[in-house]
Amino acid sequence: MLEKKVLEHIINEALDSSADFAEVFAENTMQNTLSMQDSAIQKALSNELKGVGIRIAQGYKSVYGHTNKTDEKSLIALTKDLKTAFSGERVRDVISLGEIQSKNNHNVKVYPNEVDVSEKVSLLKRADKAARLYSKDIKQANVSYMDTVQNVTIASSEAIYVKDSRVRTRLGVSSVASNESDMQNGFNGPGGSYGFEFYDQIDVEEEAREASRIAVTMLYADDCPSKTMPVVIDNGFGGVIFHEACGHSLEATSVAKNASVFSGKKGEKIGSDLVTAIDDGTIVNAWGSANYDDEGLPQKRRVLIDKGVLNSYMVDQLNGKRMSEASTHSSRRQSYRFAPTSRMSNTYIDNGESTFDDIIENTDYGLYARKMGGGSVNPSTGDFNFSVMEGYMIRNGKIAEPVKGATLVGTGKDALKKIDMVGNNLLRSQGMCGSASGSIAADVGQPTIRIASITVGGRKEDAS
């Protein structure tokens, strides 16, 4: 890691311009991944990232440079190159950094580098075996494992000088079920900000069987009808709908530029009374948590929507200047190769009062989306598209036959208003979120919810 005097040198070199902000993000990350297919380890890969990102800004206008030539001379040369963008008169005094700050709210018991590869291999074997034993229809299982230890030092002209260590691990199981006529897959991928002790806390076999259960269920499913209908979206990964359709539109990245449907709507009613939504980067050992955001500010809990009313955006320092708002400590990035921006951490719709059974019993006809697949959204229009990984028809208040190939299509702002039942069974689930500052770990979550009416796309034409 860079010495304090080098960090100060870079920041002061940058401020010797008309810039009013300078930041250094130094990173050293070790990642290990293992992948298994055909019940044999195919790849064992280790990767080391080592580099520095330098950001210089005047107001909200910024320049960014990154390099893995991390000697002082190269870094100063890069800084000189970048600061040519701000050629006006000097506005800031010379700064000096205080004592380095750090905290550790996400205790790790067994660091991944202390675990022998053979232990990781036997973990994959357990998952593979359980996934395959679930059914004779399971013809293939792809099991993956990853661990990462990201050590960062962040220093900026805003009296920031912190170090943080982010340890994460995740197991992924993708099961393929097939028969003569069809092939379907199911996925499950639990993870957290833990070391290897995580695998003592979860039921590895049960997590693996879950992927197989989805694949086999869908193998015998009929095509989903195309129709507008009520949709019950189950807890856990169902929260991806909020993440994609609303969460991204509440990030300053799009709000600040007026490119979001929720720009200028703070204090306004944007969802039904039943909707309270939270983004919380402080949840202990959660997948999307950290001690500090990637501008070195302590992570926080943010109430985004309070009983339907837009309460807070997710804001980073630079976009905050454009919006005349303070940072909500929401700045994140994949690595030193990315300039940070406002991103989600662990985002979920909060618990309501209905039980799961209430919601199903009160639905005469509709779709029950038990597991959601991925989705995408156009943040300027709010148009979204989600695939349903595991779906069932609901008939006469009961869960009926499984259906495959369903997609949910709509716009975020409509869907938020149409949520008419919210369950009491909040669950979070892990995902990777890709956006402007790279791919980052993020939890999605919600209790079971019902959207009164939404367009369901499927391959079956007769919608009766």
Next chain:
Amino acid sequence: MNFKPLFEKAKEVGFEAVQIKYSESKSVDLEVFKGDLDKHEISQSKGLVLEGIYQGKMGKMSTENIDESNFDSWIQTLKASAEAVESEDPVVIYEGDETYQEVEGVYSEALETLSVEAKKKIVFELEERVRNADERIDISEAFYSESNRYVLLENSKGMSLKKRVNHAVLGAHVVAKANDDSRSAFDYIQTNQPQDFNTDELVENVVERGTSMLGAAPVESGKYDIIIENRTSASLLGAFLSMFKAENVQKGLSKLKGKLNDTVANSQVSLIEDPFMEKSPKSTGFDGEGVATYRKSIIDKGVLKTYMHNLKTAKKENVESTGNGFSGGIAHTNLFIDPGEKNLDTMLKDMKSGLFITSLQGLHSGTSAISGDFSLQASGYVVKDGKLDKPVSLITLSSNYLELLGAIDTIGSDLKFTFSYLGSPSIRLNAMSISGK
């Protein structure tokens, strides 16, 4: 850096063969948003990937901490990686081919040396032209993204190959707004020649795409004849590319398994891979394993001729690698559906009525590359009397990609490539199931 001592040390430890891929890259990224420079990034990086065969297994690692003093620890890491591998799959480090095609026109010094100031000027001008082109343009953004790359591939069997490529994308993104309705659009130019940054057509396209979509609404559910626009068809191809990769075929993850020399598409369809295309950063005389590349038809007039192979998958089937081994797996260089004769206007006239699909959303989630099924949110235009009529959005197109390839009615002449160098002309399909209102 001289890697010979690394190869020597690895042999002493018991490695059969070792290979390194060293790369250096330099990039420039600029974005102008409503008249302001919103992004200005420069980077310089280097990376090293090491592979080595130890007791019949392939170990692998990568690092950015590149220093000769790490040679010993790299070899230990590489050995631990090889020891964890259980796969009985064949492993190969290639001794090299006798000759390699010299690829022309993939590096332009003029691009790399053009000043950042000049590049900024191009982006500022583009954004300004887009912003002022129509009063309904609410948000306008222009971007420039350039990368320059040098790659060195060397191994202990004496292979030593290198290449230098560069390219840039100049593009614009708009949001048009009217009557509380917003529509976004973007278009781009990819090249390595600064003189190709002629923005007239780009400005016209992006503005037209945004403004003409205003007021879009779903059509009735039903069967429609459709034309999928070139770049949208190319993106759709991308979602199903894994079907053509031998590793997926061999593992039972492709519906094309056992279909070699069978008809898998309409007889008009040829799927071509051309590693020697000018101005493409994907063009190369050798793949990531050092195998000489060549131009080939993956589908020739509807018949599946070959899968894409790397050394490992080829060895399993006792065939030659097709020069598609990249980054440890299989990838394409420049891959496209061979264009036909008709331009888009003629195709629209011939179709008379139906839908023109210009966008498919959710390609990373609404598709199953294993089964070929897809169900995607689409938008575009109604085609009436052979012309584009009112805009359409929030409809869903559901089908199966192999069924689609079999059902293609017409292939246009308007080949266009995506950022990942997948190409397609516009394609027409009849009686496709669309769900709308």
